[in-house]
Amino acid sequence: MTFLPPHTSDKRRMPETAHYKKVPVMEPPADVSADVDPSAAPYGLDHTVPAASPGKQTFTWQRETSPPRLIASTVSTGCGSRQALHAGFIRSAQRPLRDTARDPATQYELRRNRRIGYAVSVARRPAESSLHSPPCHIRDWGPVVRGKDRDYKLDAIPGSWGGLGHIVRLWRDPLGFLESLPKHGDLVRLRLGTVRVWMLCDPELTHHVLQDGRTFDKGGTFDEATRLIVQDGLVVAPHEPHKRQRRLVQPVFHHQRLDQYAAVMDTEIRAVSDSWSTDRVLDGVGEMQRLAMRVTARTMFSSALGEHTVAQVREDLTNIMDGARHKLFARMSGLAWVPTAAGKRFDTSIARMNKTVTDLIADYRRSGRDHGDMLSMLLESTDEHGDALTDDEVHAQVLTVFMAGTETTASLLAWALHLVSEDEDLQDRIREEARELPNEGVGLADVGKLKLTRRVLTETLRMYPPVWIFHRRLRTESKVLGTRLPEGSNLFYSPYVIHHRPDLYPEPHEFRPDRWLPGASDHLPKGGYVPFGGGSRKCIGDEFAHTESAIALARILGTWRLRPMPGEVVRPAVKASLRPDAVRLRLYRHARQEA
Ligand code: HEM
Known part of the structure; x- marks a missing residue:
């Protein structure tokens, strides 16, 4: 099978000399x-x-x-x-x-x-x-492959280190390394340990790979570490089982359900925000993890998890996400047998998390009640043929939603707090907008009115996409941009790479929410903004994340003025998700709330 973007001519018919001319x-x-x-x-x-x-x-x-x-x-x-x-x-x-x-x-x-x-x-x-x-x-x-509107460039990346290939560069400075790739080409070749991989650096190419989920599937070494966490859930399921699972999980994220979750989210967010006080320095990363964890736990299990268990699950999640990257790099460099503290914490936390979920599913099955939460939906969901998820599949989806939904949203919010803390005028404008939210019973219609808040979050996701890299594996031998890639080839796409192309986003390291004013982003090509991926595997929780993060940012800034700690430098911590290493903020309560 052949893949070329639609405006790219079929290279099979191109005479060989055309390549020579391009040399x-x-x-x-x-x-x-x-x-x-x-x-x-x-x-x-x-x-x-x-x-x-x-x-x-x-x-x-x-x-x-x-x-x-x-x-x-x-x-x-x-x-x-x-x-x-x-x-x-x-x-x-x-x-x-x-x-x-x-x-x-x-x-x-x-x-x-x-x-x-x-x-x-x-x-x-x-x-x-x-x-x-x-x-x-x-x-x-x-070499360069000629498209209808422009040419595509392919290349191998220099700087490979012996048996480790580019792992060293990716490990030492992942973001700098990724950002340097587009200047080498639209499709570039790297070596990670013994594995050759292709990185998509072009937005349209990324778009087309994401759209063709049958050819560019999941599987292989790079999904093994994820599979250790989420078993065979949506994130790693191959194309056919994925289609079935997605059909059965989709109702959990239906618009109507989200409308109900919005009120639950608001309650949890306010509980977290109300627990803060002016005499302490806010740990932005830790608090946003606590907030996202509470929201996921309440929407997934309504009130079945006590405060203690929520704290335990949160700690386990952190260990699991941190350990996942260690496990993956260890596997790729052939060092999986070396025991590490992070690896041990990972194993203990995974075992405890599995037990918590197994017990909860058994409790729900025993009681047979509809709790109006995500777990009840997963247990009850059937398709038109009466097909339902097995207990093992429900287990995998619960873990998937916890892993995919908590750390990502927490990272987004921590970055957003950091970015707005440096702009008091922006905080005032968001606070003004937050007055749109009713005191009780927030719904999706209210969230829709938070236009500036959403632009701030959209720009935050552009600069710091929590999912910074993702993997696809070729199911059959295919031609990509005229290059024949064998079955099993590994391709990566990276929202971070695409979002930092200066041709798409001038001065990409500048935080500019106005890039997202109506009409201002119309020039972006397909695949030019992919924080939630795309195609049949696009994040199933994207609206959930938008709703939660918009309510959270508006509520927090409606109550608090944030100031960064003097001299504090915030750096990206590139783990399984891209989060800030630490965000420490001074809090000042707005006078209106004190009355
Ligand atoms: C800012 C927050 C979030 C970001 C940036 C994000 C990003 C992503 C991305 C990029 C993918 C696609 C991965 C791929 O190409 O294979 C994905 C998939 C997924 N996300 Fe999210 N996500 C976020 C929040 C959430 C939330 C809140 C949930 C659930 C409550 C969730 C659940 C999932 C699931 C289940 C998948 C797998 C979908 C599938 O393969 O069918 N995510 N997410």
Whole structure:
């Protein structure tokens, strides 16, 4: 099966020479050009002027240009393996060229992409640079695939470290690394441990991959860590079981139910906000986790969980989310057998969380009552054929909703508190809007009136999407942008990458809620804003999250003025979700509420 964006012409019909024309061409390096007579090399891409003797340079020419232009050059040392720069070298010469790069005087690198055509890049490296360090002058000359409106660029990412590949860079500075990827191409290749992966850096490409859930499915190494947490719930279920599960879970998030949940959310949010006082410094991250946890627990289990159990579940969730990333990286780097404190906490918390959920399902089944909450809905839900979720499936969905819905919303709210705390005028305007909320019985219609609040949250999700990276796995061999990818290939999409493209969002690190004024975002392409993913696997709780976060932000700012602690720097903590490392705020109660 072939995938190309709709406006991209079918590369299978494109003559090979079209690729050649796209190969960026390098002018002969200044110090060798004098030795070269282009007219002596009227050959195509596969041909070179052979080096006659050791120490002589060998040249490769591109035939389509007039005069022919040098595209590759190396030094032959006379050793057999280094003379592969003869006819057909592009298929066979990667290794010899690397050897050649050891030559102290002239060092070059050649890359190729057999699947797309011949992509050759040649660049000089300083003589002293090591073979394993990222190239200093290597230009990004991956092949380009021509679309109707524009061209797409593909490339491999430099800076891979031995057996770990790009894991080190991703671990050390995940956001910086991700943000650097689009400049290498629209579809770029990385290596994580032993696994090759493709990262989608283009919004339209991301959109199309998300829409085709049958071809770009779930599964494989990267979902194993998630599966440890949520078993076979919606987030990791493969395409066919996913379709069935989604049908049965969807009613839980129906508009009418959300209208009822809104009032429950409001009660929980106010309980949390009312517990604060002016004499303490607010731990924004911890409090937003407590708030999101209470909301999920109350909407999922109505009042079945006591305050103590809610606190316990919250601690378990934190351990699980923190441990998940450790587990995944350990697996990819072959170190899964090494015991770690985070891994141990993860195992203990998962076991306790499973027991809590199993006991609750058994209680609900025994009582047979409709509690009007999400768990009752899950237990009762049937489709048109009378099909229902099994207890194991309900268990998996409960864990999924806890994992997918709590940490994400808490991270969004913690970032929002941090961002608005730096702008008192914005706080005043949100506070004004918060007066729209009734004292009791908040519903979806009231939330719809919180326009500025929602713009602030939309912009927060753009800058700090809690789900910063996600995975798809190719179910069948497919062509993506003209590149044949084998079955089982791993593709990643990252809302963070897309949301920080300066061509879509000028000055992407600036917090500007006005980007979302009516009409202001009309220029965005499909896939240009994906905090909730897209297609058949789009976040099922997106409206839930919008409702909860809008009520929370409006209620908090309706009651409190927030000020950042002087000198405090807030940094992203890149865990299973992207949250701030710490948000410490001074609280001032508004006079109106004191009366
Ligand atoms: C700001 C908050 C949230 C963000 C940013 C977020 C983001 C996402 C994203 C990006 C996905 C798609 C992953 C993929 O492509 O495979 C997803 C899926 C999901 N989310 Fe959310 N989510 C949020 C809140 C919630 C809430 C509140 C709930 C539930 C109450 C929830 C439940 C789920 C579930 C069950 C899935 C799996 C859907 C499926 O595969 O059919 N999420 N979420």
